[in-house]
Amino acid sequence: MSLHWLKVATATGVAAIALASASYAQTVRVTVAEYSSKTGPYFEKAASEFEAANPGTDIQIEVVPWDVLQQKLTTDISGGANADLAIIGTRWLIDYVSQGIAAPLDDYITDDFRARFIDTFLSPSVMEGQTYGLPIAASARAMYYNKSLFEEAGIAEPPATWDELKAAAEKIKALGGDAYGFGLQGKEIETDVYFYYALWSQGGTLIEEDGTSGLDTEAAYAAAQIYKDLIDGGLTEPGVTSLNREDVQNLFKQGRIGMMITAPFLANQIKEEAPDLQYGVAAIPAGPNGDRGTYGVTDSIIMFENSQNKDTAWKFMDFLFTTEKRAEFDENEGFLPVNAEEAAMPLFADNADLKAFTDLLPSAQFAPVIAGWEEMAAATSNALQRIYLGEGEIKAELDQAAAEINGIIEANN
Amino acid sequence: MNRSIFTNPYVLIAPAFLLAAFIILWPLFQIGEISISNVNRFGQLRGFAGPDNFMAVLADPQFLASLWRTVIWTVGIVAGTILVSIPVALILNEDFYGRGLARVIIMLPWAVSLTMTAIVWRWALSGESGMLNSALMGLGLIDQNIQWLAQAGTAFPMQIAIGILVSIPFTTTIFLGGLSAIPDDLYEAARLEGASGWQIFRTITLPLLRPFINIAVVMNTITVFNSFPIIWATTQGGPANSTDILVTYLYKLGFNFGKLGEASALSLLMFALLLFFTIIYVRLAMQGERE
Numbered sequence A: 001m002s003l004h005w006l007k008v009a010t011a012t013g014v015a016a017i018a019l020a021s022a023s024y025a026q027t028v029r030v031t032v033a034e035y036s037s038k039t040g041p042y043f044e045k046a047a048s049e050f051e052a053a054n055p056g057t058d059i060q061i062e063v064v065p066w067d068v069l070q071q072k073l074t075t076d077i078s079g080g081a082n083a084d085l086a087i088i089g090t091r092w093l094i095d096y097v098s099q100g101i102a103a104p105l106d107d108y109i110t111d112d113f114r115a116r117f118i119d120t121f122l123s124p125s126v127m128e129g130q131t132y133g134l135p136i137a138a139s140a141r142a143m144y145y146n147k148s149l150f151e152e153a154g155i156a157e158p159p160a161t162w163d164e165l166k167a168a169a170e171k172i173k174a175l176g177g178d179a180y181g182f183g184l185q186g187k188e189i190e191t192d193v194y195f196y197y198a199l200w201s202q203g204g205t206l207i208e209e210d211g212t213s214g215l216d217t218e219a220a221y222a223a224a225q226i227y228k229d230l231i232d233g234g235l236t237e238p239g240v241t242s243l244n245r246e247d248v249q250n251l252f253k254q255g256r257i258g259m260m261i262t263a264p265f266l267a268n269q270i271k272e273e274a275p276d277l278q279y280g281v282a283a284i285p286a287g288p289n290g291d292r293g294t295y296g297v298t299d300s301i302i303m304f305e306n307s308q309n310k311d312t313a314w315k316f317m318d319f320l321f322t323t324e325k326r327a328e329f330d331e332n333e334g335f336l337p338v339n340a341e342e343a344a345m346p347l348f349a350d351n352a353d354l355k356a357f358t359d360l361l362p363s364a365q366f367a368p369v370i371a372g373w374e375e376m377a378a379a380t381s382n383a384l385q386r387i388y389l390g391e392g393e394i395k396a397e398l399d400q401a402a403a404e405i406n407g408i409i410e411a412n413n
Numbered sequence B: 001m002n003r004s005i006f007t008n009p010y011v012l013i014a015p016a017f018l019l020a021a022f023i024i025l026w027p028l029f030q031i032g033e034i035s036i037s038n039v040n041r042f043g044q045l046r047g048f049a050g051p052d053n054f055m056a057v058l059a060d061p062q063f064l065a066s067l068w069r070t071v072i073w074t075v076g077i078v079a080g081t082i083l084v085s086i087p088v089a090l091i092l093n094e095d096f097y098g099r100g101l102a103r104v105i106i107m108l109p110w111a112v113s114l115t116m117t118a119i120v121w122r123w124a125l126s127g128e129s130g131m132l133n134s135a136l137m138g139l140g141l142i143d144q145n146i147q148w149l150a151q152a153g154t155a156f157p158m159q160i161a162i163g164i165l166v167s168i169p170f171t172t173t174i175f176l177g178g179l180s181a182i183p184d185d186l187y188e189a190a191r192l193e194g195a196s197g198w199q200i201f202r203t204i205t206l207p208l209l210r211p212f213i214n215i216a217v218v219m220n221t222i223t224v225f226n227s228f229p230i231i232w233a234t235t236q237g238g239p240a241n242s243t244d245i246l247v248t249y250l251y252k253l254g255f256n257f258g259k260l261g262e263a264s265a266l267s268l269l270m271f272a273l274l275l276f277f278t279i280i281y282v283r284l285a286m287q288g289e290r291e
Helices: A002-023 A039-053 A066-078 A090-098 A111-115 A119-125 A147-153 A162-174 A191-201 A218-232 A245-253 A265-273 A310-320 A323-333 A352-363 A373-389 A394-411 B009-035 B052-059 B061-093 B099-111 B114-124 B131-138 B152-180 B184-192 B197-225 B229-234 B246-256 B260-290
Strands: A027-034 A058-065 A085-089 A134-139 A142-146 A180-182 A257-262 A279-282 A294-303 A364-366 B037-039 B045-048
Touching: A027 A039, A027 A066, A027 A310, A039 A058, A039 A310, A039 A323, A058 A066, A066 A085, A066 B246, A085 A090, A085 A310, A090 A119, A090 A294, A090 A373, A119 A134, A119 A294, A134 A323, A142 A147, A142 A352, A147 A162, A147 A257, A162 A180, A162 A218, A162 A257, A191 A218, A191 A294, A191 A373, A218 A373, A218 A394, A245 A257, A245 A265, A265 A279, A279 A352, A294 A310, A294 A352, A310 A323, A352 A364, A373 A394, A373 B246, B009 B037, B009 B260, B037 B260, B052 B061, B052 B260, B061 B099, B061 B152, B061 B197, B061 B246, B099 B152, B114 B131, B114 B152, B114 B229, B152 B197, B152 B229, B184 B197, B197 B260, B229 B246, B246 B260
Parallel strands: A027 A058, A027 A085, A180 A257, A294 A364
Antiparallel strands: A085 A294, A134 A294, A142 A257, A142 A279, B037 B045
């Protein structure tokens, strides 16, 4: 008797759950990385616009701080509780693809859709001939310089080469104020990237053609020597290993850094936080052979293979990549346009700051698509920190980091 | 009295025991399973790996370096905390005007999140605009900013000092409880006999406080050994891993590098270490008490 009652109850319960999920069949959960305080509101607004245009759909946005995004996604995926769509760093994508987590999007992508993109930004998400992500955020790096400091020090033009940069930094140092010539980042995320600008300008590469690390090359030694000379000459801020990217940017906003290399979004921050700062944006200095390289970064939005509502999820993706939505997002966050039509809009085309970045795009290098990249980046950062602190010789440290990286490459193949 | 099954102590304790076992043992079992498996970065198991993950952790030079630093970190903070907290508790136990307020002030930091405290210290230690540098300059102790967090030589001792500061409220509370349990007539009798303050402390207060010190040592050791926020918020274990302790190293292994198998193996090793030393300490301390 009681057993029968239990069966009925269970059956009713299951039916109720089935019904409930049927009525919410159009629910799409989206995990979003928080780029700034405007990110959450932007996506909430996009979700409600989409819901209004597509009755019966329910878009749920989860905003996650960028630092813990990887951790949150890992936990969600291992527990089988991941969203339908998520923003990830494109350099992580290879893991998502090789483990069958990310769904290929080619069945949905029409030629028209593909034609919206600037190819430089779409190509990093293409693996083994399939497109696995769409570039939701794109940026590159260029050199910011403080016009007032330059004027005071009698520097006419932003430096075009590293030698000129050093000379300019010396002039700023000679002013004797509390300003530093060159802002160098030596802590936390992208410490390695800050070094690559110098590396690329010397004609170096991260991974050589034979598939081994490019850190044990003359180009890499020369690049490290440039930074080491700047540190030893007192031309950078003191204690570089205690300053991360935001710390150096803050010094720049305070007008205390002559030159630094960073992303387009610093211009947005300056507009809001230090509107009186006179700054300019120029190309990253070139090496002796005229080589230069900027770091191209994209974040991708991916669809999960286990999503139950792929069609609706795709429709929402499509909506996010309409020219209008893209322009709104990129203007908010200070990212580069990834959509050709958007890039032609006066808002972006006539923006002098952004132009310095887009001009560098032909020399944009992306982080190599290779398993274990984060570990290699950490090995590089560690070697650099020891060099910056004077705890190790340049050649010995870089050779050791290269050996470590080669070991990681081997272990992952 | 009629002994029903419902009054059997084992039955009475069963629900709580089962709940505790589920909460404590189940994750432990899961971690054990991951640690002997091949596991991808999303925590999905891909076959049996045997002791590979443990071997990989033990072979990593970062493991030994972090272990050694964890020992310094734990011993430094626990010893420092006890040494500071005993006099603080003694003073707060005295009857003086404003004692209530003083006790509240000592306890207040306890209510602030550890991460927030660590972030505030990160600002205070900043080489450019940090409060500590300004204060030392103002006092004329230094004539140039110190880059506290730029190298392990200054960063790690500061991190230990922060660890001591944040552990004081909890430890002082334990000692205050211990002190209030010591009967006043013992002190009166000692004073009548002409004992000095130091003698009273050494022969009455300290021995009677012993069980509380033991509790404070064990509890602090466990939390400090596994304490993540101070180091993570100030240096993330850098520069060049020189301030990494086992937990920060564990976090990097698991979440930055996606080596969940090795991370699980490491956390089991940490669990075993902590269990081992806690048991040894508790046994030694209890032996001391019995004597």
